[in-house]
Amino acid sequence: MTAVSAPAAAAQAAPTARPDTRRRRRRLPFSPWHLLLAPMALLFAVPLIWLVLSSVMSNAEINRFPPALWPSRLDLGGYRYVLGNAMFPRWFANSFLVSLVTVTANLVLGTLGGYAFARMRFAGSRLLLGLMLATMAIPFQLTMIPTFLVMKQLGLIDTLGALIVPSLVTPFSVFLLRQFFLSLPRELEEAAWIDGCSRLHVLWRIVLPLSRPALSTVAVLTFLSTWNDLTWPLIAINHDTRYTLQLGLTTFQGQHHTQWAAVMAGNVITVLPVLLAFLGAQKAFIQSITSTGLKG
Template sequence: MDRIWQVGIRLLSVVTAVVFLTPVVWMLALSVKPEGGSLLELSGGLRLGWTLANYRKVLGEAPIFGWMGNSLIVAVCTTVLILLLSSMAAYAFSRLPFRGSRMLFVLFLSGMMIPSEATLIPLYLIMKEYGLLGSLTSLILPAVAAPLGIFVMKQFFDGLPKELEEAARIDGAGPLRIWLSLFLPLSRPAMGALGIFTFIGSWNDFVWPLISISDKAYMTITLGLPAFQSSYVQQYALPMTANALATLPVLLVFIFFQKQIIQGIAFTGGKEG
């Protein structure tokens, strides 16, 4: 009975993987078809032949790498700052109790219940007031306030044995030294999962960059693609080629860090405080 159950789970996993991979394969196949080829039949591309002309045309007509560079700067800076600040705040909540810490932690967590759309106007006014609107900084700073990051890191720190911290204190280490030399190295699994999700979320962000950025020089890939595709509304191969190029970094992150992603899903979904 157990073997039948395992076989059924594996078959279901394979079917699910095929369903999710089909759009990706279709996008990649369409990106190497000549324009005017069959849209729905992959075999049509085989009859017409494969070509890289679409990629050459896209790279020649649109600053794809510039948009990707802006997205990379925003995603990397956001990820680093969230990991740094979330781990520091989580360490304070977990191991440095102070008056009102529980109430303050609940206040932080309440931010997870506020939809991001409700903060767009206040964020816009704040960025405009400080002269940051329209810059990459305006995309990085608002994302640094990450209640989920604090929650995930605190859950992990709560599970670490207190004997390690006590031994470090006996050796003369202060709170900053303990956080830097002990807690950060031990929290690599949690930080890896949080970092990957933060990077992907920042890379795919669209609404706030659409409101904040107006200069083409600071456009991220999520803003540049619609602008490029609007010039080819009657074509399919070129927009799909641009989408394939924009999706490549996220695909690489998933391919090389899929183990950490799976562990992160299991950690954030099933970790007990």
């Protein structure tokens, strides 16, 4: 009787527990973590919201005390001043060109280097990998003078090449892609080798299609570091026609410190590509962090 009554009691208790769970879900249609994360996200978004609102204010509203929290009307004078009277379009094109070449080079060279360290064993491979990773711990302040001297010997100072060449491949991109390649099963590549495929063919046809999350992560992080770089362009570039957007914006702030609407508009234009790049690759970026290999 006891063995029979226990399942019956469990069967009777189950229907009563399900309505409670459904009621809780109806009362809270989202995760409880959202109650903590939503205010934090809003807190981090406040500077960006203030930047956008200030870019459509007039200089009088921005300089008013206490400051206006909302524009009385949409004033696009700052955007017209930036795009019409400054060299902002030229600076934007320079930053875009440098970022595009740097991202492409890091994807190509980082993929080749990461795959070589992940799948090929050669004399001194571990030592070479360790030395490469050790360079990540060296601050840029210690290498900028030797880098400047090398660029000077190559005749690249005050050219966009001085911004591109030192960043053609980074240890971080090689290391991240190597770690992702190690998580991929070797059986897929070995099957292709048996069918007569070369290493480059295997890399192009099999490994790269599976590595889109890691490639997207490398592209986004390289784009962010290149687009937002200010220190090295400040050292390597002298002529204003070769300024990047960050360097030009800094000079623009110094020359037109009273044109706060134009300064805010320039910052909005600078931040917009970064936001679009991150939002476009957000899903692949998360997949790259959470993925540890293939299942099945």
